[in-house]
Amino acid sequence: MTPLIETRNLNVRFGGVHATRDVNFTLAEAELRCVIGPNGAGKSTFFKLLTGQVKPTSGQILFRGRDISRMKPHEPGRLGIGIKTQVPSLFNGLSVWENVWLSARRTNSAVRANQITGETLERVGMAAHRKTLAGLLSHGMRQWVEIGVVIASDPPLILLDEPAAGMSDSEVARTAELILEINRKHALVVVEHDMNFIRMIAKTVTVLHQGAVIKEDTPDRIMSDPLIQQIYLGKKPQ
């Protein structure tokens, strides 16, 4: 069966920096994968490659078998790749409703977009704040609104870059539940540092280090792996 997304020997260089090295990554339809790695591992660059914000130096990105590695910046979104960025990226001067509506409206009629927007805001728990300007929301709420923006367009693939960053324990738990609920229908790739959060949502974790995939395994095995401990903590394997 054709994977939802597949990268083949993906490389990107910024001058002398080799940010992504021969990344081979495969994700099936409706799969949930967590990606971890220390700062500078290339996680965000990997997301930027998948969403067309950065063009690969070499290699391929296949979305349902179609090469999307040279697409224009708006085309991956059109195909159905949604992303929640590390720093919430919203339209601060527009209301919560308008933020989600713009996402729903791209592929739906105005009436249907209104309906989807209402349902999405209920789903992410932001219905009470629909008239509030996005720029006035707290960090956690901005994260939820951005998740709402992403799911409103019903993309088959959702990329979440640190969705639980800066959240309290209760907010983290709520976000994990929300992600699992979204995963019933959508495939997700989640970049996160919080291993407890990863345990709550993921069956498989991919570890990136210095731009390369160094391991793919279950969260428990990843966490007990001496190499991963060394990478994260600078501890030498026993």
Add this chain to the structure above:
Amino acid sequence: MNRFAQSWMSAALVLAIGVALMFGLPGVMDDYTLLQGTIYAVMALLGVSLGFIWGFGGILCFGQAAFFGIGSYTYAIAVVNMGDSTVPFMLAIAVPALFAAILGYVIFFGRLSDVYMGVITLTVTLILFNLINSTAGPEWKIGVAPLGGFNGIPGIPTLNYPGKVDQALSPLELFYLTMACLLITYLGLRCLISSKIGRVIIAAKENEQRVLLLGYDARLYKLFSFTLGGAIAGLAGCLFANWGAFTSPTIFGLAQSAQIIIWVIVGGLGTLVGPMVGCIAIQWLTTQIGTQQIFNSNLVLGGILVVFVLLVPRGVIPSLGIALEWLWTRLMPRESSSSPQTVTAPPIAPSRVPDTAPATMVVVATDEEQAA
């Protein structure tokens, strides 16, 4: 922008005032003052064209006067050649729109930054100014219409009823037409802003990257708003040529370009009424200062503008809107507020908070213990 400014009630209020002025002013004004009213409305239309692309599209164009001038010259040249003004009127809108589309394509699809946007539009305006200025000789003509160089084109035939060359519009009819153009443009832009296209244009100003990630081609929406702004400025240019039956290269000048920006700043960025109010206020002030001999008019005007920008940086209309909203909330009982601080959890959220510590912290503790 406050809620009243965004509401259809504000649009209805503006239209009501506009219609009242349109039909009320001719009854109380003599012909000369009515001509003044016409030029105010023409300039207000030019102000709205920049107010739309800058305030809603985030495109600071230093060359709006270029489209204004092209509209004016297109009408003049076409009507001198054709006689009937129907097609020249349409050309005066279409040609500047086409010019804006070509210029916008180079800028937006060439991914030039905002700084270059300003430089290019200003340069294009100055090139047109110099180009038209150097067309003084009799050899410079298009069809039978001499370009006139720095002397401009005098005696431009006024608009006539479609297909009836001998039935030219009277000054009163030109006033009605200009006001109608202004009000229809305002209403059309309000409808556009409320539509999907308008919201994407505003969203692209707010966060272009997010617009792209949603799958909208931001460049197309910017190009559309820039082209529309060019078309409106061209329409204003056509009406300007009709108002004085004359056009000259000075309308491409630096002063004209700067003036439009000042109207928008004074009236208020992010509104459509603001540029109209700013334009009329500044134009009126300029005229009034020009009637006295004690102070240099440019000095007084400059001083007023500096004081204004420092004290009312948002502009007249947004500041007025904020004051009215403040007054409204004071006078009216408060609605149940949805404060950002009151976090509502997603409905599928679990009631229990996990009591296990984050795994990463466990690893850190183990490491520290080992180190100890």
